[in-house]
Amino acid sequence: MIRLALLLSALASPLLAETHEVRMYSRSEAGPMVYEPSFLRIEPGDSVRFLPTQPGHNAATIDGMLPDGAEPFRSQINADVTVTLSVPGLYGIKCSPHYAMGMVMVIEVGEGAARDLPDDLPPRARQRFEAILDAAAP
Numbered sequence: 001m002i003r004l005a006l007l008l009s010a011l012a013s014p015l016l017a018e019t020h021e022v023r024m025y026s027r028s029e030a031g032p033m034v035y036e037p038s039f040l041r042i043e044p045g046d047s048v049r050f051l052p053t054q055p056g057h058n059a060a061t062i063d064g065m066l067p068d069g070a071e072p073f074r075s076q077i078n079a080d081v082t083v084t085l086s087v088p089g090l091y092g093i094k095c096s097p098h099y100a101m102g103m104v105m106v107i108e109v110g111e112g113a114a115r116d117l118p119d120d121l122p123p124r125a126r127q128r129f130e131a132i133l134d135a136a137a138p
Helices: 002-016 096-101 123-135
Strands: 019-028 031-036 039-042 046-051 081-085 089-094 104-109
Touching: 019 039, 031 096, 039 046, 039 123, 089 096, 096 123, 104 123
Parallel strands: 019 046, 039 104
Antiparallel strands: 019 031, 046 081, 089 104
């Protein structure tokens, strides 16, 4: 009976996982060089689909803003890409060409992740991260 419960639990997990969409903009109502939304709180095993709504953007993890054991990723420019995030923690995401302009977002996988920022962030990226994390504070 316990084996059946474990099997059903393992099979149900992928069925319960969600895919969240993030759009990449050069300009939107939220301002210039933005991801919408700029903050996601998701469950381990959920996926995030990055959509290049306007051309010239990608999605890439930021060194120093990736949980231990998580795999970094970097999409091609103008590519629609889906990533599954299973390791709990805080993921800093950037648009490689527009990182210095502050085109960043945060994905929190699970709850209670440390919200420390690396010291070497470009100034505009740091300002945007601080605003995102302040708005998302529990």
